[in-house]
Amino acid sequence: MKNKFWEIYRKINKLPQSVRIETCSLCQLNCRDCYMRKNDPNVIIGNGYLKFEDYKNFIKKNAYIKNIELSFAGEIFLNPDLYKIIKYSYEKNINLTALNGVNFNNVSDEILDALVKYQFKGITFSIDAVTNETYQIYRRNGNLNKVIENIKKLNYYKEKYNSIYPILQIQYIIFRHNISEIKDVKEFAEKLKIENIFFKEPWNGEIKFSDLDKKTLFEIQFIHRQYKQYDILNNNIPLCCQPFIQPQINWNGELLGCCCSTHKNLNVNVFKSGLRRALNSKKMKYMRKVIQGKATSEDIIACHRCSFYHQMQAANKYLNIKKIKFI
Ligand code: SF4
Ligand code: SF4
Incomplete structure (x- = not known):
């Protein structure tokens, strides 16, 4: 009855x-091109993490929400409230994913266990090498051997609970320094029981x-076809659809609209105003009009300087x- 309502x-x-x-904009790595680690005063994400109390209130007030993507501009595993967020979401039948990407360098056993026990649906590992030497050229402060150990432990829990979740994939950003390792990434993924690999420019x-x-x-292409088998990994929502079907919210509740909106916010806080009111706020409506070609873009929303626009x-x-x- 409640669900129907x-x-x-x-x-x-x-x-x-x-x-x-x-879930957490902080990160222990310092990847070479990460816009979050450049101290750019124009980036409005800030440093912080999603508090469990805010999350719980948000879910209580918006009980129709079924799917939440947690990863964005930092490393979700640095959020000290993550265990509670994962457990609570499971109890409320909410599908959690971290498909935007995680570096997976530091993950506690408790969290690895919770990812499987509480059926976290999918994770994308940001791995763009098969050797630690090459990995560290871009993923500064990272250690691929630690990532591998954590993935092995996660697989241990998947076997223990006889679970296909979380479904795992690799995002491999292609650079000049890592081209030579592309040929080995399929075997690397197979050994770690990773179901999918996708490449990015x-x-x-x-x-x-x-x-x-x-x-x-x-x-x-061969690798991509071979592993592209689960719906959850095929659920790639085009970025400009996000303001309509999967809006991005910052860790402190500020509505951003989409995950490219890192330099302009929409001057409304979802945790304070509520999601319905925030989605109907002035700048959000304007952003939606702009991407539909119904208004001319001005430099007050991120679209104005976005390459997709x-x-x-x-x-x-x-x-x-x-x-x-599913609007
Ligand atoms: S792992 Fe991701 S969030 Fe962390 S520094 Fe690298 S690109 Fe940025
Ligand atoms: S144009 Fe860019 S900023 Fe605007 S909705 Fe699309 S991806 Fe987001």
Whole structure:
């Protein structure tokens, strides 16, 4: 009865059943191109973590939420309230994921156990090498051997509980320094029982997929096809759809809109105003109009300087919300 009420409430108010909440913007690594570690005064994420009490209140007030993506601009495993967040979400039938990425260098046994026991649905490991020497070139302060040990321990718990969750995948950012290790990543993943691998071009533009030779490209596509089998890993929501179906919220409750919105906030706090009111706030509505091509962008929202928006502008092709599923 309660669930039915919330589903009707959600549909009447056109509220999403999925959100993204930054769980911890702090990180022990210092990756070479990480925008969070450059002390850029224009980045508005700040340093902090999601408090359990805020999370609990948010869930109580928005009981129609079914899926929450926790990873964003830091390392979720540094959040001291993470155990409580995972356990509480399980009790409330909420699917948790960290598909944006985690470095997985420091994870306690208690959390590794909880990830399986409380059916955390999916994790993306940011691993762009198969040797520690190469890994540390980009993932400064990180140690691939520690990551491997933690993945092995996680697999131990998966066997112990006879669970397929969390489903595991690797995000491999391609750089000039790690191209030579692409050929070994499939075997690396297989040994660690990792189900999927996907590759990304670096933000700094030092290399593009088109720069790679055909053999390497084949290798990439082969790996990707071979492991792309679970729905949860296929659930790639295009970034510009996020303001509608999976809005990004910062660790302190500030509404950001999407995960690219790191330099402008929308001047509304979800934990204070409530999600429904926040999603109907002035700047959020404006952001949604801009990405649908119904308003001209001004430099008050992140879209104005976002490459995705510039691509839409160049092609004169904007988001068509009628094509978005489960709104
Ligand atoms: S692991 Fe992620 S959040 Fe941490 S420094 Fe690297 S890119 Fe940034
Ligand atoms: S244009 Fe960029 S900032 Fe705007 S919604 Fe799309 S991804 Fe987000």
